[in-house]
Amino acid sequence: MTRKDERVTVVDRLARAAMRQSWRRGVVGGSSAWTVLGGLALIGYLGRRAVRRDVDVVFSEELAPGQSIRITHEPRP
Numbered sequence: 001m002t003r004k005d006e007r008v009t010v011v012d013r014l015a016r017a018a019m020r021q022s023w024r025r026g027v028v029g030g031s032s033a034w035t036v037l038g039g040l041a042l043i044g045y046l047g048r049r050a051v052r053r054d055v056d057v058v059f060s061e062e063l064a065p066g067q068s069i070r071i072t073h074e075p076r077p
Contacts, residue, residue, distance in 0.1 A: 015045040 022038020025031050063069065 011048065012045065015041045015048075019045065 018041035019038050022034045022041065026034030026036075026038050
């Protein structure tokens, strides 16, 4: 379900495991506590995916042996 280049964190794995268990024990098994736990896990999982930031590469260049770069930060005028 996830792309190979995406990293799945421990928190994501725990949330997905809680959603699976809550489906089995809550929706199918009839436990309202597990249903609530699954709903909270689902909201947390989707929320983390919504706010996850992808890093944008703004510059990329391959350096030859012996070359170097200098990165500076100057205040805006």
